Amino acid sequence: MTKPKIVILGAGYGGIITSKSLEKLLKSGEADVTLINKHDYHYLTTQLHKTGVGTAADRQIAMSIPELINPAKTRFLKAAVSSVDIHSQGVHLEGGETVTYDYLLIALGFEVETFGIPGVKENAFKIRSFRSTKIIYHQIVKQFNLYKQDYDPSRLTFVVAGGGFTGIEMLGELADGLPKLCKEHDIPFEKIRIIGIEAAPSVIPFFPKQSIEYTQEVLEKRNIEVITATKILECTPEKVLLENNLEIPTRTLIWSCGVKGNTIVHKWGLPIEKGKIPVDSYLRVKNSKNIFSIGDCSLFMKDEKNALPPTAQVALQQAPVCAKNIVASIRGESLKTFEYHHKGSVASIGLMAAVGKVGNFRLSGMFGAFMKQVIEARYLFNLGGPSLIIKQHFGVSREQVNEMVKQ
Numbered sequence: 001m002t003k004p005k006i007v008i009l010g011a012g013y014g015g016i017i018t019s020k021s022l023e024k025l026l027k028s029g030e031a032d033v034t035l036i037n038k039h040d041y042h043y044l045t046t047q048l049h050k051t052g053v054g055t056a057a058d059r060q061i062a063m064s065i066p067e068l069i070n071p072a073k074t075r076f077l078k079a080a081v082s083s084v085d086i087h088s089q090g091v092h093l094e095g096g097e098t099v100t101y102d103y104l105l106i107a108l109g110f111e112v113e114t115f116g117i118p119g120v121k122e123n124a125f126k127i128r129s130f131r132s133t134k135i136i137y138h139q140i141v142k143q144f145n146l147y148k149q150d151y152d153p154s155r156l157t158f159v160v161a162g163g164g165f166t167g168i169e170m171l172g173e174l175a176d177g178l179p180k181l182c183k184e185h186d187i188p189f190e191k192i193r194i195i196g197i198e199a200a201p202s203v204i205p206f207f208p209k210q211s212i213e214y215t216q217e218v219l220e221k222r223n224i225e226v227i228t229a230t231k232i233l234e235c236t237p238e239k240v241l242l243e244n245n246l247e248i249p250t251r252t253l254i255w256s257c258g259v260k261g262n263t264i265v266h267k268w269g270l271p272i273e274k275g276k277i278p279v280d281s282y283l284r285v286k287n288s289k290n291i292f293s294i295g296d297c298s299l300f301m302k303d304e305k306n307a308l309p310p311t312a313q314v315a316l317q318q319a320p321v322c323a324k325n326i327v328a329s330i331r332g333e334s335l336k337t338f339e340y341h342h343k344g345s346v347a348s349i350g351l352m353a354a355v356g357k358v359g360n361f362r363l364s365g366m367f368g369a370f371m372k373q374v375i376e377a378r379y380l381f382n383l384g385g386p387s388l389i390i391k392q393h394f395g396v397s398r399e400q401v402n403e404m405v406k407q
């Protein structure tokens with residue numbers, strides 16, 4: 001009898017944890033598992049603001065997928081998916097190869113939402129992937145070098161669009177990282193302007209008043225200018241145009257105003273609602289028995305009106321349940337209903353401050369920053385055990401760590 005073929009598209013939070021869970025759940029020889037991702041590294045999306053400012057080493061943010069999986073149990077393919085034919089059950093890859101499946105998981109994540117604002121797609125810098133945030137870092141360095149030639153102050157003005165969690169994290173990281181970068185490139189830090197722009201009346205508007213006030217206070221103390229209740233109308237390579245005839249000369253607008261599901265899935269004949277793939281309570285694509293979808297590209301309704309938000313926390317809770325349900329489908333067993341438990345959210349404002357809520361506790365300050373580190377370390381532990389944490393922080397290979405542990 002031929003073994004069922006499980007194919008996972010995307011090795012972000014949802015895809016990689018599902019493949020790790022399948023490695024544990026499947027009996028030897030029970031199924032063939034293939035994980036497909038366009039890069040051969042998995043990156044910590046929740047830490048991308050650090051790559052943008054160069055405050056974390058690359059190895060702390062991106063890690064080799066072949067080192068994270070068990071090659072005896074999971075085949076990894078570095079390839080970009082171009083389409084899926086749900087009738088012939090084939091995944092077409094850029095380059096021409098087709099991979100057939102019996103069970104498919106679509107975990108292709110998000111795309112940046114620009115709301116059609118003129119110039120944003122072409123000129124703004126996006127916090128989308130490891131690569132896109134490396135581009136932000138290179139843009140900062142490039143502007144420093146050009147400033148030394150023309151002394152144009154717009155080169156030292158860094159604007160972050162969006163005062164939600166991601167925007168706050170980016171602003172805090174710029175305040176943390178730019179002094180060191182200025183020193184390295186011989187740029188007077190006092191000439192740097194860091195500006196945050198938010199359309200709502202305050203930053204993190206969805207948070208309690210005390211958290212908003214705390215965040216505003218920290219941003220102010222760090223000399224970050226915050227413009228609220230103001231919409232961005234246009235972005236050109238040299239300036240950002242705002243409501244009320246305001247304009248900010250800048251070469252660097254960092255966009256963090258929202259995300260949408262990966263639009264690549266729209267042409268595959270799957271149901272699409274609100275731009276995402278709707279799934280049932282078992283995380284199966286609506287009207288399908290063998291296609292699953294989790295994370296930011298899927299739409300899971302928590303009640304009649306509201307969908308779960310696009311967060312790592314949701315993808316990470318869905319992944320093990322999805323793995324169980326794929327295995328149960330293969331074995332002809334009953335499937336498990338997915339239930340989401342919100343554990344809280346914490347946003348860093350640089351290394352030494354954070355704001356958020358865990359359970360019923362409001363967090364801020366250094367304790368919040370510590371909790372943020374704990375959350376990140378917990379993910380690394382689940383992904384690769386203590387050796388991955390050591391590797392990430394000290395830059396030694398996992399083989400070296402395993403050897404050290406044996407001695």
Ligand SMILES: Cc1cc2nc3c(=O)[nH]c(=O)nc-3n(C[C@H](O)[C@H](O)[C@H](O)COP(=O)(O)OP(=O)(O)OC[C@H]3O[C@@H](n4cnc5c(N)ncnc54)[C@H](O)[C@@H]3O)c2cc1C
Nearest residue numbers: 010012013014038045046080081109295296310311312313
């Ligand atoms: C800066 C930032 C900070 C955030 N902070 C938090 C936070 O603190 N807490 C939280 O819960 N959430 C946070 N989020 C949201 C969280 O990162 C996402 O919800 C999460 O990454 C979604 O996981 P996913 O598996 O659905 O997709 P992703 O993690 O985006 O993974 C998708 C994968 O698919 C791959 N892929 C895409 N297209 C193709 C293709 N055509 N072919 C092959 N591979 C492809 C990508 O390369 C990627 O590896 C943050 C997001 C950002 C941008």
